[in-house]
Amino acid sequence: MQTEDTRFSKDNLRLLVEGKLDWEEVKRALRLRPKDADRFWKYLAVLQEKVPWKDRILLRISDHLYIVAKEGGGRIVKCDCGQEFGDYRINWKLSCRIYVRRTAEQLAEVVATEEAIPNPELVEIREFYCPGCFALLGVEQVPIGYPPVFEMLPDLDTFYREWLGKPLPDERPDWFQDRTLQKPAEWAKGK
Amino acid sequence: MGICYKGLTLKEAIDEKERLFEKTGYAYGLKNLELVEQDPAKFMRFQMRLVAACINVREMAKLISANPASLIQGELLFLLANPEGDVTSTSYGLAGHLQSFPYIIRSIADLGFEEDPGINVGDIFATNDALYGAPHNADNYTWVPIIYKGELIGWTVGLNHIVDVGGLQPGGLGTISPNVFTDGFTYPPTKTGANFKQHRWWELHWKRRTRTEAFNVLDDKMRVAGCVALHDRILEIVEEFGIDYFRKALREIIERERRVLVDRIKSQAVPGIYHWLQFTRVSYKDVVGKLFAASNRDWVLHKPGEFHIKSDGSLFIDLEGLSSEGPFHCNGYPAGVRMLTSLGAWPMFAYTSTLNSALMYVEKWNLPPGSMFNPQNPFAATVMSLGEIGGYINMFHNCLSLAFFARGFLEETFPQDGTGVGYGLAGVLKDGFQWAGGDMTLITCWAQGATPYHDGFPAACCQPNPQPDMGETEMGEFLQPTNLNVGRKLVHDYCGHGKYRGGLGIGMCQMIVEPGQSLIMAVFAGAAGMGRGAIGMSGGYCGEQDLIVFCHDTNIRQILKEGGTYPTDFTEIREWLKQGKLKVGSVERYTSSSPNVLCKDGDLVAMASGARCGWGDVLERDLNLVQEDLRYDWVTPRTARLIYGVVTDDKGKVDTAESEKLRKQMRDTRRQRSVDAKEWWKEERQKVLKKEWREDLRNMFADALKYGKFRREFMGMWQLPDDYSL
Numbered sequence: 001m002q003t004e005d006t007r008f009s010k011d012n013l014r015l016l017v018e019g020k021l022d023w024e025e026v027k028r029a030l031r032l033r034p035k036d037a038d039r040f041w042k043y044l045a046v047l048q049e050k051v052p053w054k055d056r057i058l059l060r061i062s063d064h065l066y067i068v069a070k071e072g073g074g075r076i077v078k079c080d081c082g083q084e085f086g087d088y089r090i091n092w093k094l095s096c097r098i099y100v101r102r103t104a105e106q107l108a109e110v111v112a113t114e115e116a117i118p119n120p121e122l123v124e125i126r127e128f129y130c131p132g133c134f135a136l137l138g139v140e141q142v143p144i145g146y147p148p149v150f151e152m153l154p155d156l157d158t159f160y161r162e163w164l165g166k167p168l169p170d171e172r173p174d175w176f177q178d179r180t181l182q183k184p185a186e187w188a189k190g191k
Numbered sequence: 192m193g194i195c196y197k198g199l200t201l202k203e204a205i206d207e208k209e210r211l212f213e214k215t216g217y218a219y220g221l222k223n224l225e226l227v228e229q230d231p232a233k234f235m236r237f238q239m240r241l242v243a244a245c246i247n248v249r250e251m252a253k254l255i256s257a258n259p260a261s262l263i264q265g266e267l268l269f270l271l272a273n274p275e276g277d278v279t280s281t282s283y284g285l286a287g288h289l290q291s292f293p294y295i296i297r298s299i300a301d302l303g304f305e306e307d308p309g310i311n312v313g314d315i316f317a318t319n320d321a322l323y324g325a326p327h328n329a330d331n332y333t334w335v336p337i338i339y340k341g342e343l344i345g346w347t348v349g350l351n352h353i354v355d356v357g358g359l360q361p362g363g364l365g366t367i368s369p370n371v372f373t374d375g376f377t378y379p380p381t382k383t384g385a386n387f388k389q390h391r392w393w394e395l396h397w398k399r400r401t402r403t404e405a406f407n408v409l410d411d412k413m414r415v416a417g418c419v420a421l422h423d424r425i426l427e428i429v430e431e432f433g434i435d436y437f438r439k440a441l442r443e444i445i446e447r448e449r450r451v452l453v454d455r456i457k458s459q460a461v462p463g464i465y466h467w468l469q470f471t472r473v474s475y476k477d478v479v480g481k482l483f484a485a486s487n488r489d490w491v492l493h494k495p496g497e498f499h500i501k502s503d504g505s506l507f508i509d510l511e512g513l514s515s516e517g518p519f520h521c522n523g524y525p526a527g528v529r530m531l532t533s534l535g536a537w538p539m540f541a542y543t544s545t546l547n548s549a550l551m552y553v554e555k556w557n558l559p560p561g562s563m564f565n566p567q568n569p570f571a572a573t574v575m576s577l578g579e580i581g582g583y584i585n586m587f588h589n590c591l592s593l594a595f596f597a598r599g600f601l602e603e604t605f606p607q608d609g610t611g612v613g614y615g616l617a618g619v620l621k622d623g624f625q626w627a628g629g630d631m632t633l634i635t636c637w638a639q640g641a642t643p644y645h646d647g648f649p650a651a652c653c654q655p656n657p658q659p660d661m662g663e664t665e666m667g668e669f670l671q672p673t674n675l676n677v678g679r680k681l682v683h684d685y686c687g688h689g690k691y692r693g694g695l696g697i698g699m700c701q702m703i704v705e706p707g708q709s710l711i712m713a714v715f716a717g718a719a720g721m722g723r724g725a726i727g728m729s730g731g732y733c734g735e736q737d738l739i740v741f742c743h744d745t746n747i748r749q750i751l752k753e754g755g756t757y758p759t760d761f762t763e764i765r766e767w768l769k770q771g772k773l774k775v776g777s778v779e780r781y782t783s784s785s786p787n788v789l790c791k792d793g794d795l796v797a798m799a800s801g802a803r804c805g806w807g808d809v810l811e812r813d814l815n816l817v818q819e820d821l822r823y824d825w826v827t828p829r830t831a832r833l834i835y836g837v838v839t840d841d842k843g844k845v846d847t848a849e850s851e852k853l854r855k856q857m858r859d860t861r862r863q864r865s866v867d868a869k870e871w872w873k874e875e876r877q878k879v880l881k882k883e884w885r886e887d888l889r890n891m892f893a894d895a896l897k898y899g900k901f902r903r904e905f906m907g908m909w910q911l912p913d914d915y916s917l
């Protein structure tokens with residue numbers, strides 16, 4: 001087990017993740033040069049302790065969502081409530097529950113300043129919820145018909161092998177591919 | 192025999208620089224940093240002497256200017272570049288602008304300046320032409336060659352953002368300009384002086400081609416004084432360290448910094464592909480009329496960004512799908528893109544006290560020819576290219592924040608969404624005196640976006656303007672007596688909401704006082720009607736957009752005579768109008784840049800900007816944070832209930848039990864109102880098939896579909912027939 005770089009402790013990282021770390025400690029972390037080299041491993045340990053399920057976390061991609069390694073193989077997106085979103089190479093937004101705000105009244109529910117309500121003729125606000133716990137996972141403010149934005153596709157094999165020096169056991173060249181368009185193709189075929 | 196080291200011409204030296212990097216991956220082919228390794232302390236002393244010299248001349252030269260942007264808002268910069276144009280040291284100020292200088296030097300090399308008009312001791316050169324490397328014509332570059340025993344060993348450079356450029360609209364932020372001929376005074380690289388002194392004819396150009404001769408002539412003198420003083424300082428440093436050390440060290444500064452930046456990416460980020468997006472509008476319909484028929488329309492601008500963090504720690508940014516160039520004010524060239532977007536790189540990973548051009552070696556960009564930031568029409572207007580390029584600063588902030596968040600460096604996250612408000616104005620006083628000016632107050636002092644662990648700070652920072660404070664009101668009013676500031680403050684509720692709330696934006700209110708014969712204001716703003724960003728952070732909402740309100744023919748003088756209060760921001764103007772306390776002849780509202788607006792005594796103009804994005808789910812916001820918001824009136828009880836699901840008693844105290852109940856109801860409402868993604872896809876697809884867009888949106892999609900990458904994604908997402916077209 002790698003000895004912990006205590007210049008920024010795992011306990012402080014947990015407090016930072018929970019939004020409870022004292023501001024002076026945050027500033028100390030900001031000034032820390034070089035950074036604690038084991039930060040990522042401490043981070044995964046803090047996160048693994050917080051989620052109720054056992055799948056190994058490979059990467060956290062938003063407040064609630066993680067890319068995890070499934071027992072039988074495969075890398076999927078999973079919510080901390082346990083809801084699974086399928087292959088991480090497909091935009092998880094296409095596995096959500098979706099609510100679209102299209103009228104001025106609907107927009108006014110989330111834009112407090114009346115003069116700042118966007119023009120409903122120009123944009124809609126899309127809200128992407130977890131089908132399991134209905135946490136608000138993502139928000140887009142785009143024209144009707146704009147393809148959902150795939151905000152982050154990590155190159156996990158390069159990250160683990162070259163940057164962290166600990167290759168993943170199931171490395172494959174086709175992990176780093178955007179496969180989002182498979183889903184609408186299936187939908188179009190009535191699947 | 193060329194002017195550079197070993198007799199190379201300037202063009203040969205620049206070609207060699209590019210060849211070496213392409214071949215070796217090291218700046219100037221420097222695999223080893225000999226000077227750094229031999230004596231790091233001496234190297235740092237040398238580098239700091241150069242930086243100190245730049246700062247020293249800036250503090251001296253700026254006192255020559257009368258331009259408030261230079262004097263109190265730091266809108267200037269002095270720098271040293273090596274012969275190939277790479278900037279090795281700068282003062283503080285408009286940091287991004289150093290990225291343009293290599294393009295300017297490449298231009299004069301390709302234009303054959305070495306032969307004609309020649310590069311000699313004491314020559315003074317200048318340009319503000321975007322086609323040749325300046326970001327836009329408000330940013331004026333003046334530079335002087337350093338020639339040591341016949342060899343060109345560097346350039347000293349001064350630049351600043353001038354008050355008025357003589358364009359269609361007054362000021363330096365005009366947002367109506369169909370082509371370069373309406374952009375205002377634009378001059379390609381020109382030899383403007385000799386023997387360290389400007390030719391007398393050069394001042395006539397400022398006098399005849401711009402509205403603010405006094406400001407612009409003094410700014411020109413400031414830039415020259417700074418360049419010449421820095422030239423002399425640098426020669427002293429050459430004598431002290433020797434020419435061989437000087438020549439070699441300027442190159443090692445670049446390569447050493449390049450390695451620092453790549454290492455920072457590899458130690459704090461996660462490699463992969465990130466996406467960013469923004470939409471803005473350009474409104475020329477019925478503004479430019481028949482005179483510029485091709486411009487007599489509106490545009491929605493599509494601004495995608497594909498941000499690759501590569502395995503070697505470098506960055507590749509692909510803007511394929513960006514709206515095409517057009518007869519409007521916001522075309523830009525690669526130099527302007529590299530310049531302004533660096534303001535997203537400095538804070539996120541390229542921070543240093545010794546700014547230099549190393550960032551140029553860490554980023555590669557795809558700016559498709561014919562797109563808005565690579566126009567093929569040499570007469571494309573670029574007067575306010577930075578208004579649209581500026582959005583891409585936040586691509587760095589948000590994509591790198593996601594990468595740092597995924598890696599566990601939450602403290603390094605700094606999400607942002609962009610745009611700010613400024614204005615130009617011009618008038619004729621009662622006695623016939625013609626004058627003009629501008630104000631960038633709300634392009635400083637922006638709030639911070641929320642992070643994954645705390646709310647955004649209000650009035651925290653500013654990307655495009657180095658001095659994030661707003662500058663002294665008195666200086667602005669001294670120079671522009673017609674605009675009396677009656678309000679400058681944070682505006683409650685005016686932010687993007689989330690588990691962590693974006694910093695509140697700032698509202699500014701002015702009363703127009705005795706403008707004389709005439710006064711027009713042209714207000715610059717972004718995020719036209721479409722919000723400040725297109726993607727919220729981890730479920731947070733985007734920041735609320737810029738707002739501008741003109742109230743004409745008001746009873747404000749009567750209100751003032753009666754004493755008591757008066758409206759001091761746009762929300763109070765709204766309430767006073769509703770209650771009939773404020774009477775007006777007419778009201779003009781804008782959520783994007785305004786045309787030229789005629790103002791009279793007693794008019795009120797209120798602007799608001801800088802409201803930033805939230806992070807996370809609003810229903811997860813800690814009740815204590817909402818309580819604090821209510822206590823300081825940062826958020827109103829109505830918003831606490833409506834958006835955050837927080838109930839308060841009549842004394843404004845949060846009722847925890849009732850709040851938990853309301854939040855549960857709101858989650859149930861989410862369950863009931865939402866549909867499976869597949870259902871949503873089917874419904875949205877029908878709208879795409881029926882092409883249910885208004886004209887400007889339809890034109891945007893039609894234009895974007897010309898670009899292969901967007902076409903594949905759009906057609907694939909909606910599974911459209913091959914013959915689908917707009």
